[in-house]
Amino acid sequence: MADMQPVRGTRDLLPEDMRRHREVVERAREMALRYGYQEIATPIFEFTEVFKRTLGDTSDIVTKEMYTFAMKEGEQITLRPENTAGVVRAMLSNGLRQELPLKYFYAGPMFRHERPQKGRFRQFHQIGVELLGVPEPAGDVEVIAVGQAVLEALGLGGRITLELNTLGDPDSRQAYRQALVDYFSDHREALSEDSRDRLERNPLRILDSKDEGDRRLVAGAPLFGDYLNEESLAFFAEVREGLDALGIGYELNPRLVRGLDYYCHTAFEFTTTELGAQSAVMAGGRYDGLVETMGGQPTPGVGWAAGIERLSMLVEGVPDAPRPLALVPLGEAAEARALLLAEELRRGGFAVDLGYSGNMKKRMKRANKIAARAAVILGEDELAQSAAMVRDLDSGEQELVPLDKLADSLARFS
Ligand code: ATP
Ligand code: MG
DSSP states (O other): OGGGOOOTTOOOOOHHHHHHHHHHHHHHHHHHHHTTOEEOOOOSEEEHHHHHHHHOTTSHIIIIIOOEEEOTTSOEEEEOSOSHHHHHHHHHHTTGGGGOSEEEEEEEEEEOOOOOBTTBOSEEEEEEEEEESOOSHHHHHHHHHHHHHHHHHTTOGGGOEEEEEEOOOHHHHHHHHHHHHHHHHHTGGGSOHHHHHHHHHOGGGGGGOOOHHHHHHHHTSOOGGGGOOHHHHHHHHHHHHHHHHTTOOOEEOTTOOOOSTTOEEEEEEEEOSTTTTOOEEEEEEEOTTHHHHTTSOOOOEEEEEEEHHHHHHHOOOOOOOOOOEEEEEOSHHHHHHHHHHHHHHHHTTOOEEEOOSSOHHHHHHHHHHTTOSEEEEEOHHHHHTTEEEEEETTTOOEEEEEGGGHHHHHGGGO
């Protein structure tokens, strides 16, 4: 418990942070619902196997970033590093495959043991959508359209670029994989140690490498586009036509990959230049092979996930907290009355802060500190007249209002 500091890579969401955070989640949920995506929540930990199987033994997440614990019974559990695996697991556990297509939205914390920096934490939060059971390119288009709608609802439409690529079908992928192995094998000595390992196990991941030397080699590597068969080209053309029809702009990025074997066809990222190295705010793609990898019947899927922290850093104009009313009783009799009055007003829908102690000055100071919109002052004189002094804290104007008219009079402040 070093000096009562939070664990490295975690942070507190104080009310101001929480408001931004909630703004992102609420706008996203609203848009997701508009497209027919229902909210789902899965546990924040799962059997380790759930992630190992879906993310693959060679992914950075599985090899370096998972928080895994052994339970007393000897089972291994892992704090979820992402939520697609959890959603698919939930579909299988609940026998929901009969109800395809399924459309889900989620929001919640994820955990990855990586190097903390701006926009990169060890506990962070994601929103995301998953569309299961739709093999057509229209599914990809819809999922991207929800993403675009969320970003627009957050006022980020013009500040974010959609980058798009295709990974083709499994046949194209196999052909491309071989081309990559041939190319990188010729440059084996120049590859980083990590990438030499990837060359054996998962050559596509080399394209994702952040190593300088690797990146120079990657620049000259074969392009996926040259290995796509007709079906894959046709699928991609349909996705692009759909986006064009909806007026969703994008840039083709032939280097955009998702390293795992069950990804196919569409891969996309919404990126910004405003967050330094952490440029991706939303990332997604088609994962037709994933459900089968988890032991289910083959089921197509497509989805995205977005980092809430990164989005919150970008949003502007988050509404301030609603301003409460401050109830200021003076004297014992008034205090007893105020306790009831506060409750009555709250039941009437007002946000009311009741000062518990102190003189008039101290209580008015608190009213200012919480940015109260008005003060309802209840002193002995007022009480004797069954009234309260209502002071507009912005204009300073005040008037005596009978208690039975109080709610009507205060309505103008909410
Ligand atoms: P990056 O390349 O930034 O590591 P990633 O490929 O690991 O991203 P995904 O697994 O696709 O990211 O997750 C989707 C989104 O979640 C990212 O675009 C990002 O906005 C957010 N995200 C991922 N990891 C973190 C993290 N450690 N802290 C905060 N946000 C994150
Ligand atoms: Mg990462």
